Amino acid sequence: MxxxxxxxxxxxxxxxxxxxxxxxxxxxxxxxxxxxxxxxxxxxxxxxxxxxxxxxxxxxxxxPRLIRLGDSASRLLGTWARPVLAALVDDLGETANMAVLEGDEVVYVAQVPSRHSMRMFTEVGRRVLPHCTGVGKALLAQLPEEVAREIVGRTGMPARTPRTFTDPDALMAELALIRARGYSIDDEEQELGVRCVAVPLPQTPALAALSVSGPSGRMTPETVEKVIPVMRDAAAAFAVELAARD
Missing domain, CATH: 1.10.10.10 (Winged helix-like DNA-binding domain superfamily/Winged helix DNA-binding domain)
Known part of the structure; x- marks a missing residue:
């Protein structure tokens, strides 16, 4: 009832x-x-x-009381995601992250680092703007276009590298492509020499996404094509696990 x-x-x-x-x-x-x-x-x-x-x-x-609930839910979601991230690292060899959208910012809530000596590292709790990261674009793509426009209108779109999207119309076209194909790519848009692939996480209590990132020399376009189906399978498996917890 x-x-x-x-x-x-x-x-x-x-x-x-x-x-x-x-x-x-x-x-x-x-x-x-x-x-x-x-x-x-x-x-x-x-x-x-x-x-x-x-x-x-x-x-x-x-x-403001939602902040405490949101922080607790995000931490719990990150804890549940760690086995999925660890499996991605085992399968793909690169650092795996989970992030959520809190307000207008992307917050990393879980990470399992690569075993390579040269690897990407983003501390849990770090906040970044959504327009220049793979997870950020995967999160924005889950929103209606008008809401995504409002967010980047409030945050601005500063250039982190020469490859960063700084035009809202170009970003909206990219988000439409991400919705259609089901994944996003950060092609050295946040940091030169780093490439990232991200997929949205369906049926989560907050907008969430998984990402795998590594040096561009290892995360080549050919490697990215192999990474995408593995990440889709991981996201689908995590959705099933979350449903079983309800």
């Missing part, structure tokens, strides 16, 4: 998250299809408990 008011409250929070974290009462009403008085009562309850807040503009935004 479900509690309908609780379901509706969670749906409103998800609408806020999908919209980048902030919406007006009228927008929430239109998006949810609920009567405005119902939306108002639910949002005021969420505000009262810290899961939402109301700005001076009267718009609603995600509240």
């Amino acid at each position: 479900t509690v309908r008011s609780l379901e509706r409250a969670f749906e409103l929070l998800e609408h806020l998250a999908d919209a980048g974290g902030e919406m007006a009462l009228t927008e929430l009403t239109e998006r949810s299809g609920l009567p405005m008085p119902t939306v108002y009562r639910l949002m005021q309850t969420l505000v009262g408990h810290g899961y939402a807040r109301q700005e001076a503009s009267r718009r609603y935004a995600l509240g």
Whole structure:
């Protein structure tokens, strides 16, 4: 048996998250299809408990109490992912990562390093902008285009290397390609000499993606073609494991 008011409250929070974290009462009403008085009562309850807040503009935004829940969920998700990442390292020989989208930033929540002496290393907890990384683009590609545009509009698109996407329209075209083919590539866009492949993780409580990265000399285009199906299989297997935990 479900509690309908609780379901509706969670749906409103998800609408806020999908919209980048902030919406007006009228927008929430239109998006949810609920009567405005119902939306108002639910949002005021969420505000009262810290899961939402109301700005001076009267718009609603995600509240600070969600941060603690989100951090805990991300850490747990990263813990569950470590065996999958370890298997990727065994199969592919390169560093494997898991990252989630928190607000407008990519946060790395798990990593298993390569055994090579020359390897990529990103500490767990590191935050990066999404437009210039393989995992970031795999995360943005899971969002509607208008939401992805809003995110990069807020963060900006600074060039980390000469290969970084700095034009929003070009990035949106890249995201459309990623949605169609099911994986993204960071071709020296975050760091020269480093190539990364990332795949989205379906059915996770937060937007998440897996990545494998290594020196461009080892992660050649030919190697990338072999990496992609292995990563897809790993993502599908992790989705099955998550479903079994429900």
